[in-house]
Amino acid sequence: MLKGVTLLKEDPFYSSGSTDEISKKLLGMLLTYESPEGLVGGWIVETEAYMGQQDSAAHAFKGRRTPSNEPLYGPPGTVYIYSIHGRYLLDVAAQPKGVPQGILIRAIEPTIGIDIMMKNREKHGVDLTNGPGKLMEAFGIADKKMNxxxxxxxQLDIHQNDKKIPAQIEESNRIGVANQGTWATKPLRYFVKGNPYVS
Structure with missing residues (x-):
């Protein structure tokens, strides 16, 4: 976050198309976090789209709204951090305010602050950030204060103009939603083909 810059109320990029389209556009963009130890980040190589009230795998399925998932109902570009099994995951709200769709950032190819991330994770190589929980652990984020x-x-930023354009994007069903009926098989997971940091 730049000091002296007027705070944004929303980011129109995240309502510039359908959530699945935006999920694909995020691939190759630079995700950074201004951690207490220094700047960390890398190229986004894997995302998942969650389509809101119609999507049985989404946190806002059938209009579910709680203090925990309130960021999904926020303006486009809102940070949504949540925890599953003690691990924190990072989402960005997509679509206009009140439309609770979101995009899970599943993995990055680390490029900035790798030493910091290795210290946080006590891991190295592809195991550093090849999964949504691993990514947040590498960043040192273990709370929801930025929601x-x-x-x-x-402190979190996705640099839309700083992009490593993927040679090829592939899609598949999302991970960990096998019990969600027809939504379990929808191809809403997107990743950079051949990138070793894909989960």
């Missing part, structure tokens, strides 16, 4: 902030006006 409701906007990417770019937070």
């Amino acid at each position: 409701m902030e906007i990417f770019g006006d937070s």
